[in-house]
Amino acid sequence: MPIAQAIDDLKTLLGERVSLSKSDLDAHGASESYFPSTPPQAVVYPRTTEEVRDIVKICAKADVPMIGWGAGTSLEGHGQALRGGVTVDFRHMNRVLEIRPADMDVTVQPGVTREALNEELRATGLFFPVDPGANASLGGMAMTRASGTTTVRYGSMRDNVMGLEVVLADGRVIRTGTRARKSAAGYDLTALMVGSEGTLGLVTELTLRLHGQPEAVSAGICAFPDMNAATACVMETIQMGIPLARIEFACAQTARAFNAYAGTDMAEAPHLMVEFHGSPQSTEQDAERFAEIVADHDGSAFRWSAREEERRALWAMRHNGYYAILASRPGARAVVTDICVPISRLAQAVEATQADIAASGLPGPILGHVGDGNFHAILLVDPDQPAELDKAKDLAARMATRAIQLGGTCTGEHGVGYGKLPFMQSEHGDAWQVMGSVKTALDPQNLMNPGKLVPSN
């Protein structure tokens, strides 16, 4: 059956909520980073699980690929229609279905963004902590196993998704997990789905773990004479057991980009941005103990504040880091790297990366979630100079290989998509083939986001 028949069937199902307009197709073929545009043949906008199920059945019958789409903030080309097909955009499935304060959990549709959820939660005293820089959809965050600045304390999507409703490739609708805080009842299908990037099914509902809004928060920033001093300070803080809620690194180039973008007056030096959650006493104590460690490593005075507006300004700046860096080279596209290494290897990894960037001559500001050993070099390339893109990709490949050699991973939080496919074999060995076997078992027609994550796909 040709795709034309599938599109007719989808129109019968969804009416106006099937789009074939060029602008819509192009918007869903685009990427936040350097990948070329690869639009789908149609975009559909379901409102219910039943509609998603019927979309899947129509596409499966016609052998048409299906690609899930959240907020479109992926950096590894997850949403691109490499083999054409139908993009399933979840923007209308954006309801918070049930908040259960006594159980500290919530059930949402996949199109709810993390900011929209926290807006709804504000009055409950609870919040959802996982915060990639972008205002991503929670469905997309689950599918890429996203994390962010607070992961050092609250974990990633791996730790905060309790259960899912998933439409499988054959149209079956399954529920994974329970609302109990733990379970030993069989394979952890929730964990299998989190990070599966739409290659095993389309998520139509998520139950998420919530956390109490901290009674008190203190946050601050400090500069270091060099990168090694900053990473040594991170390691010592972690080993002292000081409970960090956030610890973010920004290199001198990044500080310069912040200054230009946000009008700040940061020294052009490596910085740490730090936050503590707890009681008024504990957060003050934590900040003071941290300040002592900073001083021991020749850092600048640790300026900290418990005032909400100062903290908000600090983290808004951090969350705009990617855009600030992009703006530092007008017209540039970004090759974003995302390596994560054991903490003991962090200084070594950052140092080798900086030397590599310096040798390349490309702008490559670094920022990252150093409490987890995860950092990003954002390599800025002129899209009209293919040699620059090649150079950046080579550099990113060396970073990934180095991370794997150091016992780490080519992607701490952005996922595989197709940008990180070339490193999967060396990171996982035969385990990558096992991922392929799981994929084939659940999607024998290879229609769920083909060309991503698994081998020969």
Added chain:
Amino acid sequence: MPIAQAIDDLKTLLGERVSLSKSDLDAHGASESYFPSTPPQAVVYPRTTEEVRDIVKICAKADVPMIGWGAGTSLEGHGQALRGGVTVDFRHMNRVLEIRPADMDVTVQPGVTREALNEELRATGLFFPVDPGANASLGGMAMTRASGTTTVRYGSMRDNVMGLEVVLADGRVIRTGTRARKSAAGYDLTALMVGSEGTLGLVTELTLRLHGQPEAVSAGICAFPDMNAATACVMETIQMGIPLARIEFACAQTARAFNAYAGTDMAEAPHLMVEFHGSPQSTEQDAERFAEIVADHDGSAFRWSAREEERRALWAMRHNGYYAILASRPGARAVVTDICVPISRLAQAVEATQADIAASGLPGPILGHVGDGNFHAILLVDPDQPAELDKAKDLAARMATRAIQLGGTCTGEHGVGYGKLPFMQSEHGDAWQVMGSVKTALDPQNLMNPGKLVPSN
């Protein structure tokens, strides 16, 4: 090829480390709970990953089932050789391979027990927190996704296994996970293997997350007039955000069993046993805030202590709970239940369970990890009275069904084995068939611990 040939080949490989003695076979067919003995045809004792790989290849060639064996403390018959075959006992693979204090992780062989690991870690300032009552092997704990008294704070095996080496059914040896604190690089095979109960492969190495030994600890115990008061106190403590390291419940019958077994003088009333980890100040504050909540719920004075020997006595008593309860009816066998429900449903679940136990006339002391919503009724039956076993199994089935109806699970931490198989369909629906598909993809001959966890197996 008959099993005789496989046994010959195993003898060539392992020499004296293949056992066919009746006592050895019987020991590996036995169970800690009520299941009848089902011995394997041989027991093998590998020393290396390569030996495990060769065992698997020999057994696969001869179509012989393989069953992993750790410390033999399973309560759901995980280790029983339902279809005969070869039991792979990991007792000689009991080395701690590498402790990395800077990264707060450790790599161990599967036969290391949790107590042996913590003994080795003592001088490092680190510890491994997951503590099922028994001194289980870490391989067995990973395979059943074990948890215990500290899970409310430190998580279960799901949260504390970073990576595995696994011998698959076809003899391939894979590594899952990395030593980075997080990764988004493809399907979470570590999480898929944790809780897979040996049905997808045999674990030969584990990398585990460690935690800093708390600077200060306070612990204590208090009694309540009734179960509802105790569970209300648990809920309020959690909602207040008081950071519990442990919060354990024991019913009046359990208190009586403790008194008889350990010579304590607990009131025959529901009790909570609680522990806080932190700084000297914070643990004192936490204990005092908790004492206020206890008083608000008509609890007895909360007697707490920061003294190590008092705390050790308290938790030794708790960890011997199962054996104390068994001893309270000499000669009895136990049908152990393990339901886990959302915290908001805990009081309802405990109340309904107690009414059901009272109506049955069986002894059924309750104890559990109430901070996670997980509790056990230990139903004591006379092994010579089949009617008692039937009655207990019916009661356990009603508990499981009730937990599932309340949004929870039939097993919070003991796993499925074959004891909980009858509840998998109602807990998971079609997701259970998906587990079966994953199993078939990785073990098409169905030789890895057959008869457990998945459907029609």
